Amino acid sequence: MGYVERAQRKLDALRDRDDYYILAIESSCDETAVAVIRGREILANEIDSQIEIHKRFGGVVPEIASRNHILAIDPLVKIALEKAGITKEDIDVIAVTYGAGLLGALLVGVSYAKALAYALDKPLVAIDHIKGHVCANFLAYPELQFPFMCLLASGGHTEILDVKSYSEMVVLGQTADDAAGEAFDKVARVIGLPYPGGPQIEMAAKEGKDCIPLPRPFKGEKTYNFSYSGIKTAVINYAHNCAQKGIEMNKADVAASFQARAVGMLIENAVKAALEKEEKTIVIAGGVAANTALREGMQKAAQKYGIKVMLPPKKLCTDNAAMIGEAAFFAIKEGLHAALLDLDADPNL
Ligand code: KG4
Ligand code: ZN
Numbered sequence: 001m002g003y004v005e006r007a008q009r010k011l012d013a014l015r016d017r018d019d020y021y022i023l024a025i026e027s028s029c030d031e032t033a034v035a036v037i038r039g040r041e042i043l044a045n046e047i048d049s050q051i052e053i054h055k056r057f058g059g060v061v062p063e064i065a066s067r068n069h070i071l072a073i074d075p076l077v078k079i080a081l082e083k084a085g086i087t088k089e090d091i092d093v094i095a096v097t098y099g100a101g102l103l104g105a106l107l108v109g110v111s112y113a114k115a116l117a118y119a120l121d122k123p124l125v126a127i128d129h130i131k132g133h134v135c136a137n138f139l140a141y142p143e144l145q146f147p148f149m150c151l152l153a154s155g156g157h158t159e160i161l162d163v164k165s166y167s168e169m170v171v172l173g174q175t176a177d178d179a180a181g182e183a184f185d186k187v188a189r190v191i192g193l194p195y196p197g198g199p200q201i202e203m204a205a206k207e208g209k210d211c212i213p214l215p216r217p218f219k220g221e222k223t224y225n226f227s228y229s230g231i232k233t234a235v236i237n238y239a240h241n242c243a244q245k246g247i248e249m250n251k252a253d254v255a256a257s258f259q260a261r262a263v264g265m266l267i268e269n270a271v272k273a274a275l276e277k278e279e280k281t282i283v284i285a286g287g288v289a290a291n292t293a294l295r296e297g298m299q300k301a302a303q304k305y306g307i308k309v310m311l312p313p314k315k316l317c318t319d320n321a322a323m324i325g326e327a328a329f330f331a332i333k334e335g336l337h338a339a340l341l342d343l344d345a346d347p348n349l
Contacts, residue, residue, distance in 0.1 A: 003266040003341060007123035011093070012236065014332055021094035023080070024325030025073070027109030028101025028129050029155070030060045035321035036084035036091075039329065040142050043084035045322040047316070048072040051196060059185070059195050066104035073112050082319075091122055095328030098157060099349025100127040106345035114343060126330050126343050130157055131284040135330060136323035140312035141283075142223075148310075149279040151270040153294075154286030155181035155196075156334050158266070160224050160273045163283075166330035173224025176217075177181035180288045182264055183228035187235050191251045201255045202291055208252030210260040212238060217265070224273045231261050263294045271301045283310040289317040 001009075014020050018039035026033040030050040036043040054060045081087060096113035099106060110126075117124035134150050150161040150169075158175040178186070181198055186233045193204060217227035235258055242249040266288070274282050284298060288312025295311050295326050302309040316323060 001250065003118060003121065005264075006121065007117070011123045011125070011332055012335075014092060015335060016333075018329070021084070021086055021090055022095050022325040022328050023077070023091045023212060024092045024095040024127075024321040024328065025109045025113050025273060026097045026129070026132070026319060026321040026324045027069045027073065027079075027105050028097050028099070029105060030054055030065050031151060031319045032069045032076055033319060033321035033324075034076045034080040035325050036080050036086065037139070037322055037325035037329065039324070040138055042139055042322045043078040043086075045320055046076050046080045047320055048076050055195050057195075060102070062102045062104050065102060066108055067080060069105055069108035069263075070276045072294055073108060077116075088116075088120055093123050093125055093332065094120075095125045095127050095325050095330060096343075097129045097132065097324050098343055099346030100129055101345075101347060103345055103347040106347060110343055110345045114341060115295060125331055126340065127324045127327045127331065128349055129324075130154075131169070131315075132165065132323040132327040134161065134163055134283075135166075135326040136247065136285055136312050136316040136320070136332070137283040137310055138326050139322055140316055141310050143313075144281075144283065144310065148281045149270070149274055149277065150257065150283050150285055151266060151289075151298075152285045153266055153288035154178040155179060155185065155285065158226050158288075160229075160270055162277065166334050167336055172277070173226065175226040175228060177227055177229040180226070180228060180266060181286070183232050183262060184288065185231055186256075187254075190239050191249065191254050192234050193251070193255075198288060198291065201259055202293065204252050204255035204258045205293070206252075208250065208254070208256030210257045211253055212257035214257055214261045216261065226265055226269060228262065231258065239296070243346070255329055259291070259293055263291060263297055266294060267297045267301050270298070271305055271307065274307050275305060280308075281308045281310065283312075285312070285317065287318045290314040
């Protein structure tokens, strides 16, 4: 029996269990992350962030990201295993993000995971980064069960999902252009705030007022879709106007106005979808879900409309490997575990 067949049998045997160890690896962008989980429990969740490295370039430089993943990954696996109190041999499954993301960055995680799986003779499970974000909620809320609605807002995605099961996540609404996090990052750059823009805008907004008129795309329309490019362009125009008139732009007011509009659209659409689809639970996911204005706004809306909102801790909203491990746990439960050694990274997954 070869590696693949052995791996498949092992995965089949784990399907109805929740007491086994998953070592998870995530390297899709600028965070090298390694976690150990068991069922819905996090035993280690280590992140080596490259934010400080990329800050000076105003955004992630793919080549530099890959090289730093190579440097970080092996020591981080050792730290994660130590924190979890297990050895390499105790691992039952290795999970890895294979897309979407930066090709070179993904390849570091995928190659490392493949080599480790083969050397240790352990099954390998390939995970879609986005499904990982959704599954972060299972770690934060042990009582959470399918189906539920998910508002997902990250650097690459902005979607309202009807999450029927692990394998069936139906898109009810999505962005027509930029993702919410991408818009935060671009607007931050326009007003001279460093990368990554989301947390910087959130901080600046605390000192400002929502007083600059910005468009509200799809207002009054029958859709759960989003659009961020018009809001972003309005901010760019406002900044140019200030420069032409020789007026100093109030960055805090721009940040507060943009955040109110960006977050407002997420909340309004998510609540509208939940009410119209008679869904009682909304979970939020993705890096933008770490935004305090979004979290507070969702909580207020939930109280007003009698909906339950689940807000995972911020560390589980932004990129991490525990969510990748949790996604693997559900993939295995559903029998969707292709045991493979020919896995390749898929940047456009
Ligand atoms: O999910 P994530 O960590 O990576 C992707 O899968 O894209 O999301 C990163 C995005 C970035 O665009 C970042 O600016 C945004 O999430 N973000 C935030 C906040 N923290 C991270 N946006 C708004 N407010 C925050 N506090
Ligand atoms: Zn992400």
